[in-house]
Amino acid sequence: MSKIFGVALGILAAIGGFVDIGDLVFNVAAGATFGYQLLWVLPIGVLGIIVYSEMCGRVAAVSKKAVFDAVRERVGFSAGLSTLIASEVVNLMTLAAEVGGIAISLQLLCGLPYRWLIALGVLGLGLVIWVTSFEWIERIFGYGGLCLLVFAVGAVKLSPAWGKAAHGFIPHVSQNNSLLYLYFVVGLLGAAMTPYEVYFYSSGGVEEEWTPKDLGLNRANAIIGYALGGSLSVALMVTGAALFLNKGISPEHLGTIALGAQVPLGEVGLLFALVGILFAVGGAAIDTTFAGAYNLAQFCGWEWGRYRSAAKAPRFVLSWMALLLLALVIVMTGVDAVVLTEYAVLFSVVALPLTYVPILLVANDVAYMGDHRNGKLANVLGVAYLVVIAAVALSAIPLMILTNVGQN
Amino acid sequence: MSEIDIALKVLDHQIVDCDGRRCGKVDDLAIEGGAGETARVTAILAGPGYWPERAGWIGRLARAIGGGRRVRVPWEDVAGIEAHVLLRRTARDLGLGRGDDRARPWVEWIPGAHRK
Numbered sequence: 075m076s077k078i079f080g081v082a083l084g085i086l087a088a089i090g091g092f093v094d095i096g097d098l099v100f101n102v103a104a105g106a107t108f109g110y111q112l113l114w115v116l117p118i119g120v121l122g123i124i125v126y127s128e129m130c131g132r133v134a135a136v137s138k139k140a141v142f143d144a145v146r147e148r149v150g151f152s153a154g155l156s157t158l159i160a161s162e163v164v165n166l167m168t169l170a171a172e173v174g175g176i177a178i179s180l181q182l183l184c185g186l187p188y189r190w191l192i193a194l195g196v197l198g199l200g201l202v203i204w205v206t207s208f209e210w211i212e213r214i215f216g217y218g219g220l221c222l223l224v225f226a227v228g229a230v231k232l233s234p235a236w237g238k239a240a241h242g243f244i245p246h247v248s249q250n251n252s253l254l255y256l257y258f259v260v261g262l263l264g265a266a267m268t269p270y271e272v273y274f275y276s277s278g279g280v281e282e283e284w285t286p287k288d289l290g291l292n293r294a295n296a297i298i299g300y301a302l303g304g305s306l307s308v309a310l311m312v313t314g315a316a317l318f319l320n321k322g323i324s325p326e327h328l329g330t331i332a333l334g335a336q337v338p339l340g341e342v343g344l345l346f347a348l349v350g351i352l353f354a355v356g357g358a359a360i361d362t363t364f365a366g367a368y369n370l371a372q373f374c375g376w377e378w379g380r381y382r383s384a385a386k387a388p389r390f391v392l393s394w395m396a397l398l399l400l401a402l403v404i405v406m407t408g409v410d411a412v413v414l415t416e417y418a419v420l421f422s423v424v425a426l427p428l429t430y431v432p433i434l435l436v437a438n439d440v441a442y443m444g445d446h447r448n449g450k451l452a453n454v455l456g457v458a459y460l461v462v463i464a465a466v467a468l469s470a471i472p473l474m475i476l477t478n479v480g481q482n
Numbered sequence: 483m484s485e486i487d488i489a490l491k492v493l494d495h496q497i498v499d500c501d502g503r504r505c506g507k508v509d510d511l512a513i514e515g516g517a518g519e520t521a522r523v524t525a526i527l528a529g530p531g532y533w534p535e536r537a538g539w540i541g542r543l544a545r546a547i548g549g550g551r552r553v554r555v556p557w558e559d560v561a562g563i564e565a566h567v568l569l570r571r572t573a574r575d576l577g578l579g580r581g582d583d584r585a586r587p588w589v590e591w592i593p594g595a596h597r598k
Contacts, residue, residue: 138565146494146507152537155544204594375496375507377582384595388585
């Protein structure tokens with residue numbers, strides 16, 4: 075019984091922890107711009123992250139290798155180093171965007187000056203990482219992020235056009251402004267399949283010393299957690315569509331996104347939305363911080379892990395501290411967190427194939443995986459998603475230029 | 483499978499010492515044996531000093547950041563090859579993991595640094 079309870083708690087935390095600043099920005103903006111037309115992209119993105127997270131978790135459980143162990147072993151030093159540099163750049167951009175998001179939500183909650191709150195946010199993240207155990211980080215931010223469910227309640231109260239929403243789940247190409255439509259397709263897929271999630275997930279599996287006995291738990295976490303978490307993305311897009319479409323409002327500020335809960339549910343809705351955004355973005359910032367330090371340590375062969383004392387893994391600790399400081403400097407320059415988010419998501423799309431190809435290779439390698447190597451379903455889905463990832467990776471930068479980063 | 487095949491399989495793998503400490507990657511291999519002779523792996527080579535030979539200018543840049551340290555671990559000190567390359571001796575004995583040793587004082591002074 076306690077195991078079922080544990081799984082249930084893990085899933086609750088996964089729902090709250092699924093959404094990050096990329097999902098918030100792209101889902102609401104997609105709803106505000108194209109109504110329900112882009113809902114079909116969300117299940118595709120969520121299935122993609124399920125497929126590759128399950129694969130990474132399985133690789134971690136069976137071969138004891140996290141993503142960047144696999145990357146270096148399978149593609150070699152040179153290509154592995156390029157992948158590391160690309161992933162660290164994207165990771166830092168994402169972290170900076172999340173830190174900006176924390177400061178904005180704190181500002182909306184307490185009204186203090188933005189730059190003070192950036193510093194306070196980074197200090198808070200550092201303290202939480204230093205003092206709190208992995209389990210409690212997951213619980214605090216996962217459960218806090220559940221406040222975002224207020225968007226699901228709000229979406230229902232906004233009485234959306236259910237027929238149109240259901241029709242939105244059927245894939246189609248927009249006749250109007252098709253370049254901008256494609257830009258959002260790429261952005262939504264990128265936001266759902268952000269690479270830091272698999273770096274963090276697989277390293278966590280190695281840290282928790284998963285064995286093949288944990289493969290069921292891995293599958294349940296990946297499928298149920300991400301699928302339910304993805305439903306929050308649906309709620310955000312529906313909110314954007316029901317509230318902002320055809321009203322000339324473009325949610326270019328996190329505060330505008332929070333209006334999605336305030337309009338249907340009043341001040342209580344706004345409070346829940348802001349607290350939910352704070353915890354969701356804070357949790358994502360911690361995942362991103364760890365992901366950056368994990369990748370570097372795994373590539374170089376340093377001691378790493380949150381389950382070791384800081385003194386046992388000092389370069390790993392200095393790495394996450396340096397990443398937090400760099401993010402602080404980037405956000406302090408005054409760069410807009412929402413704009414930074416859009417760039418971070420689009421550049422992460424470009425780096426996606428570099429991460430997912432080695433994982434697919436390792437998951438198919440008998441020497442690593444034995445009887446637990448990919449089955450037919452995992453391979454069909456894995457290859458299909460590689461094609462999707464390659465297509466979005468190739469089109470991300472041209473679409474970014476052609477649409478002026480979604481402004482056209 | 484020949485010794486060379488086994489050795490090539492461990493290139494870029496994690497090195498773990500006899501205390502279970504992660505202490506570097508197999509950055510290169512020392513292989514001896516002239517034309518017509520049986521090739522033999524004599525050592526695993528670890529450290530940023532070997533990176534330029536692996537990755538050209540980007541490797542040179544990485545070496546400049548990581549320091550040019552080169553460590554040669556005799557093949558006799560390799561205890562086994564499982565998920566990682568396991569050593570018979572400690573990292574300290576073999577001169578591995580020095581970066582972590584140098585970085586430790588920067589972290590150790592913070593209260594709670596020894597708490598898991």
